[in-house]
Amino acid sequence: MMTIGELGKKTGMNIETIRYYERIGLLPAPGRHANGRRLYHQRDAKRLAFVRHGRDLGFDLTVIRTLLALQETPEASCVKVTEIAQGQLEAVDDRIARLCVLRDELFRITTECAGGRMAECRIIEALADHGAIKHLG
Structure with a gap:
């Protein structure tokens, strides 16, 4: 588990960008610690890395959302x-x-x-x- 700050450092993303991706549903809502702080898993870091790499390749967020959805069915055709x-x-x-x-x-x-x-x-x-x-x- 990691905080939003740790997730930001690990992925090279700004905290506000991470929060934005949560708001628009690209990143699932994180669990919360008793003090209300967001807690993230390694899978969240992998998902953000996917999004970041997609953005670096010029894909817009709509396309990235589609790619994330397609990724959820590994047995499907690519x-x-x-x-x-x-x-x-x-x-x-x-x-x-x-x-x-x-x-x-x-x-x-x-x-x-x-x-x-x-x-x-x-x-x-x-x-x-x-x-x-x-x-x-």
Whole structure:
């Protein structure tokens, strides 16, 4: 058994985040000590580690809730989990592609700037030309 502070240290999570996950049902309500302090088990730390890793991979809380529910039936097929992970991978690939376009545009406008006067600044000019950067969004 451990306190919320110990659980936070063990999982690297903020105490308020742990309480929030309890409120929304991602973490079951803990038992309480006679003095009212929350008491957590090792299984709670494992569940929070699962949630944290899922968040680190970019899954939103709704998806994490689904993954936790799917995990509860170990004999079931993992096809749904694979589909969810594949969707996340595609979303990450899409973000990377957009970031590459953004990087290329920033590189272009910074290398075109000669460092002269503001009136001739290519960076300001590029930022003012909304039509030229709409394709980045």
